[in-house]
Amino acid sequence: MNSRIKKLSETDTDRIIEMAWEDRTPFDAIEMQFGVTEKDVIKIMRRNLKPKSWRKWRAHVQGRATKHRKKRNFAEGRHRSQMHRTITFNNLSKPKNKK
Numbered sequence: 001m002n003s004r005i006k007k008l009s010e011t012d013t014d015r016i017i018e019m020a021w022e023d024r025t026p027f028d029a030i031e032m033q034f035g036v037t038e039k040d041v042i043k044i045m046r047r048n049l050k051p052k053s054w055r056k057w058r059a060h061v062q063g064r065a066t067k068h069r070k071k072r073n074f075a076e077g078r079h080r081s082q083m084h085r086t087i088t089f090n091n092l093s094k095p096k097n098k099k
Contacts, residue, residue, distance in 0.1 A: 004036050005044060016044055021057065023064070 008016070016034055019025045020041050027038040036044070046054055 002036075002040055002043070004034075005040055008034065008036070008044075013044060013048065016041060017048060020045055020061070 012034060016030055016036065019030050019033075020027075027041060030041055031037055042058075045057055049057060
């Protein structure tokens with residue numbers, strides 16, 4: 001087993017798993033932050049997920065361009081919906097103060 005994987009704390013491992021599940025977080029970002037390669041992330045996921053979750057994650061990530069920075073076809077890092085401001089200031093989603 002890789003020594004980089006052995007040195008990870010439980011918190012770091014949890015964060016790597018969380019980042020690996022995120023669609024727009026590339027493996028390069030995980031490597032830059034934690035020093036683990038894509039192969040290491042795969043090993044971490046295999047070891048820490050249930051078999052069904054592991055298969056679901058692999059199917060989800062397989063061939064996904066957004067998980068590889070060089071394959072990403074958008075220039076900016078994050079997507080922000082044009083409806084974001086409308087949703088944020090939506091009065092229906094906020095509780096009203098009744099006096």
